[in-house]
Amino acid sequence: MRVLAIESSCDETGIAIYDSEQGLLSHALYSQVEMHAIYGGVVPELASRDHIRKAIPLIKEVMTKANTTSSELDGIAYTSGPGLAGALLVGACLARSLAWSWGLPTLAVHHMEGHLLAPLLEDNAPEFPFVALLVSGGHTQLVDVKGIGQYELLGESIDDAAGEAFDKTAKMMDLPYPGGPHIAKLAQHGTPGRFKFPRPMTDRPGLDLSFSGLKTFARNTIAKCREETGLTEQDKADIALAFEQAAVDTLSIKCKRALEQAGRKRLVIAGGVSANKYLREKLHSLMDKLHGDVFYPRPEFCTDNGAMIAYAGCQRMKAGQKDNDEIVIHPRWPMDQLESI
Ligand code: KG4
Ligand code: ZN
Helix, strand or coil, X not given: XXXXXXXXXXXXXXEEEEECCCEEEEEEEEXXXXXXXXXXXXXXXXXXXXXXXXXXXXXXXXXXXXXXXXXXXXXXXXXXXXXXXXXXXXXXXXXXXXXXXXXXXXXXXXXXXXXXXXXXHCCCCCCXXXXXXXXXXXXXXXXXXXXXXXXXXXXXXXXXXXXXXXXXXXXXXXXXXXXXXXHHHHHCCCCCCCCCCCCXXXXXXXXXXXXXXXXXXXXXXXXXXXXXXXXXXXXXXXXXXXXXXXXXXHHHHHHHHHHHHHCCCEEEEECHHHHCHHHHHHHHHHHHHCCCEEECCCHHHCCCCCHHHXXXXXXXXXXXXXXXXXXXXXXCCCHHHCCCC
């Protein structure tokens, strides 16, 4: 089974072809980050228009690289949600139109399921069951995963997502969008122990998370520095370090709890924030202590990409799933509503 996939849920146009026998044949990504950077965040209307411009040339590129014609495809998968409605509609309409003209079935894929399954694209793929920490710009969730489509939500952020907190904290210090990688880079020059940020919701039982308090703490610390001496480069680095340590510690504490509660020894991390090196190190040492393993995708498959949608779509289409003829998007789409295979 060979599947072409289109990812267009936010500010990245990702296209890929996955073959159930041969694996990932080709993939390409166009990031709109530079276009949105001047606005300090994603402008939905600009995102939709840019997906329209970039998707078809990327599909041509990916099909050429994979040496694949439309007659060698068995289906088209596309991200149907969650995400920005206009951006999702571009991918959904394009997928349905190509499928209609090429006589192929389509399948609506859940963006977060794509992230969750991305580590299965790697050579040392995790076996089911595992606990997954999904940490992106829009979501922070802990999920017990028994198989594809067998997802039990264990906990999630009650306010900002982890990536969103990174981005907002970065913006307060006038760092470019998206802020996560910039905070991580600055943190390398931070003075350990100068600031101590809270570890929200770790002093009480439960697996829900909260990041808005951390963001407020950052805002107050930044304001204090500005008032005292002006915000110096060293202040920024020290705040970045304290913020990163607090966010990562909080995620690590909740991962430990989730693994214990679900009785699992395998942890998967996925989504943009899973590219964070300090988070990976911290979770490696946690899993060493717990005599378990941690899995994550290569950095380019941590953030949005087409390969993860092609993988998820291929597994589901192989199991016989396909759409009817409607064009449907799900800007909000709880993951536990998905069918299992
Ligand atoms: O998964 P993703 O590409 O898009 C969404 O589905 O949201 O995640 C993007 C998020 C952004 O908030 C970005 O700042 C964050 O991932 N991110 C990072 C790092 N790389 C990307 N956060 C912390 N450290 C990083 N190295
Ligand atoms: Zn994403």
